[in-house]
Amino acid sequence: MWISAYFSGVKVGLGTLIGMRLRRVSPRQIIQPLIKATKTGLDLTTDQLEAHYLAGGNVNRVIDALIASHRFSSRRY
Numbered sequence: 001m002w003i004s005a006y007f008s009g010v011k012v013g014l015g016t017l018i019g020m021r022l023r024r025v026s027p028r029q030i031i032q033p034l035i036k037a038t039k040t041g042l043d044l045t046t047d048q049l050e051a052h053y054l055a056g057g058n059v060n061r062v063i064d065a066l067i068a069s070h071r072f073s074s075r076r077y
Contacts, residue, residue: 001017001027001028001031002014002017004031004035005031005034005035008035008038008039009038009039010031010034010035010038012031012034012046016046017031020046020050023050023054025050025053025054026053029053029059029060030046030049030050030053030059031046032060033049033059033060033062033063034046034049034063036063036067037063037066037067040067040070040071041070042063042066042067042070044063044066049063
């Protein structure tokens, strides 16, 4: 996970990934949507996504909705 995040331009430390495991958060369900969001131009943190995950939310769906909203708002009419 760390290698794919690093080469995608997402700054995630190894300590962060270990902390996620200790908090019983699947790093894959946080890092992959974060990579997708970063490539789209959204500025999100692992803490924000992890909090949403721990609250019972579907992180991937939220990121997809944010990306759709970002694309819609960046259109020029």
